[in-house]
Amino acid sequence: MPLEEKDIAKVAQLAHLELDEEELKVFGPQIAGIINYVEQLNHLDTANVTPALGGLTPEGEKTDSARDDEVAPSLGQKTALAEAPDPAEGHFRVPKVL
Amino acid sequence: MSVKTVEQAITAAENLNETLNAFLEIDREGALERAAAIENSDGALAGLPVAVKDNICVVGLQASCGSRILGDYHPPYNATVIERLTQAGGVVIGKTNCDEFAMGSSNENSAFGPVRNPWDTTRVPGGSSGGSAAAVAAGIVPVALGSDTGGSVRQPASLCGVVGLKPTYGRNSRYGLVAFASSLDQVGIFARRVEDVASVLGVIAGRDPHDATTADVPVPDYTAALTGDLKGARVGFPRALFGEGLDEEVGDAVKGVVKVYRDLGVEIVDVDLPHAQYAIAVYYIIATAEASSNLARFDGVRYGFRAEDTPELRQMYRRTREEGFGAEVKRRIMLGTYVLSAGYYDAYYLKAQKVRTLIENDFLSAFERCDAIITPTAPTTAFALGEKVDDPLAMYLNDIYTVTANLAGVPGISVPCGLSSERLPIGFQLLGPYWSEPTLFKLAHGYAQARPFTERPPVSAPPA
Numbered sequence: 001m002p003l004e005e006k007d008i009a010k011v012a013q014l015a016h017l018e019l020d021e022e023e024l025k026v027f028g029p030q031i032a033g034i035i036n037y038v039e040q041l042n043h044l045d046t047a048n049v050t051p052a053l054g055g056l057t058p059e060g061e062k063t064d065s066a067r068d069d070e071v072a073p074s075l076g077q078k079t080a081l082a083e084a085p086d087p088a089e090g091h092f093r094v095p096k097v098l
Numbered sequence: 099m100s101v102k103t104v105e106q107a108i109t110a111a112e113n114l115n116e117t118l119n120a121f122l123e124i125d126r127e128g129a130l131e132r133a134a135a136i137e138n139s140d141g142a143l144a145g146l147p148v149a150v151k152d153n154i155c156v157v158g159l160q161a162s163c164g165s166r167i168l169g170d171y172h173p174p175y176n177a178t179v180i181e182r183l184t185q186a187g188g189v190v191i192g193k194t195n196c197d198e199f200a201m202g203s204s205n206e207n208s209a210f211g212p213v214r215n216p217w218d219t220t221r222v223p224g225g226s227s228g229g230s231a232a233a234v235a236a237g238i239v240p241v242a243l244g245s246d247t248g249g250s251v252r253q254p255a256s257l258c259g260v261v262g263l264k265p266t267y268g269r270n271s272r273y274g275l276v277a278f279a280s281s282l283d284q285v286g287i288f289a290r291r292v293e294d295v296a297s298v299l300g301v302i303a304g305r306d307p308h309d310a311t312t313a314d315v316p317v318p319d320y321t322a323a324l325t326g327d328l329k330g331a332r333v334g335f336p337r338a339l340f341g342e343g344l345d346e347e348v349g350d351a352v353k354g355v356v357k358v359y360r361d362l363g364v365e366i367v368d369v370d371l372p373h374a375q376y377a378i379a380v381y382y383i384i385a386t387a388e389a390s391s392n393l394a395r396f397d398g399v400r401y402g403f404r405a406e407d408t409p410e411l412r413q414m415y416r417r418t419r420e421e422g423f424g425a426e427v428k429r430r431i432m433l434g435t436y437v438l439s440a441g442y443y444d445a446y447y448l449k450a451q452k453v454r455t456l457i458e459n460d461f462l463s464a465f466e467r468c469d470a471i472i473t474p475t476a477p478t479t480a481f482a483l484g485e486k487v488d489d490p491l492a493m494y495l496n497d498i499y500t501v502t503a504n505l506a507g508v509p510g511i512s513v514p515c516g517l518s519s520e521r522l523p524i525g526f527q528l529l530g531p532y533w534s535e536p537t538l539f540k541l542a543h544g545y546a547q548a549r550p551f552t553e554r555p556p557v558s559a560p561p562a
Contacts, residue, residue, distance in 0.1 A: 008432070015390060015435040016397070017428055018416035026425075030490055031433055033543070037491055038379040041449050051451035052458060055281035055507045057313060057532040060268040065310035079174045085404035092399050097411045 010085040101143020104133035104189050107147035107500060109194055110238040110559035115429060117557055118214050118236060122152050123160050124192040129239050133189045135441040141187030142301055147264045148183060149233040149242040152193040153200055154285065155274035156180050159190070163276050164198040164208035164226075166401045167422030172456045177274020178242065178309065179285050182558045183190055186301045187475065194229030195383025196423045200245055200278045201391065202226045203496040205483040206428040214483070216555035217522055224254030226534040227288070231258040234288045235523075237559040241289040241298055248381055249475075249500025251286030252512040256475035259551065261542065263295050264500075266532050267507035268313035270299075271306035279388035280311075282504040292513070292543040296320035299535060300446075315533055323536035328362045328544040331537070333528075334369035334468035345478040351524040354475045355515050358548055359472075363539075369464040369471060374457045374502055378494055380457065381501040385436050385449035386436040389427075396422065412492075415501030431492060458506045465531040470541055472528055473499045475512040479522035499527055506543065509535050 008028045012019045013075065081087040086094070103458045109122050129147070136144060151157055153163040155173035178188065194364070197207040205213040207227030213228040215221040216236040223232045227244025229460060231254035234242050244251040246264035255262025263286050270285045288296045297320070304317045318325060338528040340349050358474075360366055368452060398404035398418035406415035423431070437446035476496055486493045512525040531537045 010283060011432050011436045011439065014439060015431050016394070016412070016415045016419055017423075017431065018413075018420040019428070020420075023425075023428070027429060027432060030429060031436065032495075033491055034382060034433060035436070035446075038383055038446065038450075041376055041379050041453050044373075044376065044453060044454035046449060049452040049455050051448055052454040052505075053310075053451070055267040055504070056311060056508050057266060057268055057316050059532070060313035060507075061303070061312040063268075063310075063312070065307075067307065075174055080400075082174065083401040085398060085402070092276055093451070094399055095409055095411050095414045 001036065003028055100137055100189065101130060101133045104129055104191060107191050107239050110375060111233065114236055114557060114559065115239060117219060118232050118336050119211050120194055120213050120236070120238070121149070121192045121197050122210055122229070122233040124188070128158055129189050129191045129369070135549065136187050139187040141185065142188030142297060146188045146228060146241060147239045148188045149192055149193045149194050149230055149239045150180065150190050150225050151196050151230050151244045153196060154180065154243060154244055156193070159193050161193070162278065163200070164196045164210060165423065166209045166403060167419070168169040168398045169509040169530055172254050173274070175274060178271035178306045180274065182302045182414060194233055195225035195243060197227055198427050199276070199390070200226040200247055200250055201430055203493050204486065206483065207399045207424055209424055212483055215480045216557040217259065217480065219557060221522070222257070222481055224257035226250040228254050229258060230288050231255055231262065232289060234260045235555055237554065237561070238290060239430060243461065244286050244288060245275055246284055246286040246504065247282045248504050249497040250533055251288065252500050252510055253476045253496060254529060255288055255512040257480040257523065258521030259553070259555065260428040261289050261292055261295050261467070261514070262512045263299065264503060264510045265299060265303065265535060268302050268311050269378045269509070269535070271312050273306055275309035279350060279385040280392065285495070290365050291541055292546055293321060294322060296539045299492050300462070300470050308448065318432060318536060320536060320539055323539060324538045324543040326544055326547055328359065328364050328541065330363065332365045332367055332468040333359055333541065334464055334471040335366050336369050336371050336473060338370065338469060339374060339473050343495065344474060344476050347518050348474050348478060348524050351516050352472065352526045355526045355545060356472060357422060358545060362544055362548055367468050369468060371460040371464060371502065373453060376453050377457055377502045378498055380450045380453045380505060382433070382494060382498070383446050384454065386430045386434030387438050387447050388434070390431045390438065393427070393431055393436040418487060426490070430453050448487055454505050457502055461506045469537050470528045470530040470534065472526060474523040476497060477501070479518045479524060481518070503529050508532060509538060511538045511542050513545060515549065516551070517553060
């Protein structure tokens with residue numbers, strides 16, 4: 001299926017990427033080529049196949065990951081903010097939303 | 099003793115980095131302090147210098163993931179595999195270069211320049227864990243950690259002439275490994291000797307409350323499997339995978355391994371993996387879909403890089419991601435977003451998950467007849483830097499022998515089996531059933547005993 005530049009621009013918007021003109025031109029044909037390649041899966045009849053749900057082994061499926069609902073130490077505000085680009089008064093500061 | 103060994107590794111890393119670009123950070127001071135502190139430790143890995151891929155969190159060191167968007171990010175906690183490694187006396191000497199967010203097969207997608215192959219510095223080391231593979235191949239460290247989502251430990255191990263293991267899904271904790279595709283990612287191990295891979299796995303493997311996908315399966319003594327006695331083992335030979343697209347010299351070398359196994363008393367049986375030809379297509383749908391979701395967290399709010407002069411929030415997200423991510427990461431985020439988008443989910447993502455089931459079933463039936471399957475690890479030896487950068491699909495086909503293991507969750511190991519006429523390493527791969535790491539180690543070690551790979555690359559640290 002041919003992917004047009006406007007389709008690529010739409011996907012970029014969904015992915016929160018601000019692609020430049022050059023990238024829109026290059027990515028279009030490359031992504032279309034990959035999509036064309038993966039469409040070989042349509043040669044397979046999978047009507048009666050159950051989809052895989054993640055990579056768990058049978059033993060992994062059986063492993064119980066529930067734990068008691070108890071308060072445990074966490075990173076804490078200071079450490080959690082230490083790598084933030086713009087921390088302010090114990091918060092992550094961001095540009096205005098509207 | 100441990101201080102001396104660690105210092106030698108650091109010096110070698112420093113001396114060779116201009117040539118190889120294998121390390122993004124070398125922690126001379128910290129590593130020597132840690133080595134001195136465990137000078138009298140009797141831990142299983144006491145004083146062992148280890149290099150760690152830059153997408154695994156180590157307190158005090160950066161975790162850039164080879165990306166500008168994380169840059170000099172310093173994680174506030176250790177990955178569980180690092181906790182266990184250091185508890186056992188292992189000393190992390192630095193962080194290794196890799197393809198950005200582990201996406202790539204050549205290491206050319208690193209924002210900090212490609213790693214060079216110690217066997218020929220005009221060639222790629224493979225990827226995405228290229229720095230870890232090169233560091234072990236060049237003799238800088240005996241052991242390194244990487245991550246393997248579609249072959250990112252095994253393929254560079256093959257191209258650099260070292261041993262590389264991707265364990266069963268759920269064998270190792272992913273806590274503190276920066277997520278690329280969560281249902282495929284596993285921390286893997288590089289070493290020159292099978293014995294070292296086995297002892298390190300014994301230390302880092304096992305259930306971790308911080309990672310719900312780790313399985314409650316006992317961790318055996320992996321070194322006990324290295325008996326050297328291969329009689330009665332059955333190795334499956336998937337003839338159909340030795341055809342089109344495989345370099346003749348690589349194919350012949352791996353068939354030579356089959357002959358060695360036969361001579362060692364291993365029974366070779368024909369097996370068929372009829373859906374293996376679809377694995378790359380399935381992989382690039384599932385891996386990119388998971389990546390588009392996992393990498394949504396990089397938005398310039400909580401850590402890492404933020405674009406400047408962006409007065410509005412959504413514009414800040416978009417510009418940060420546009421400036422912070424490299425081309426391959428953007429391409430994969432785009433592809434993953436597309437296959438998950440309304441109207442396409444069933445056609446691509448759901449279809450791929452169904453074919454993934456068929457690939458798993460191929461392995462389940464093959465393993466009814468054999469203990470492990472042998473294949474080449476990669477279709478060629480190391481290719482030239484720049485050769486495949488403009489053709490993403492050609493680059494993806496490098497993973498044709500390795501992605502099936504990640505899709506099915508089974509373990510795989512790459513083992514060196516000689517040099518090509520151009521003196522480039524060739525590797526073969528063994529794939530086994532879930533939790534069959536002891537069998538893989540036994541077979542890999544048995545081969546290495548019979549045909550030791552003792553060649554050293556031209557770019558090499560002086561022997562310790």
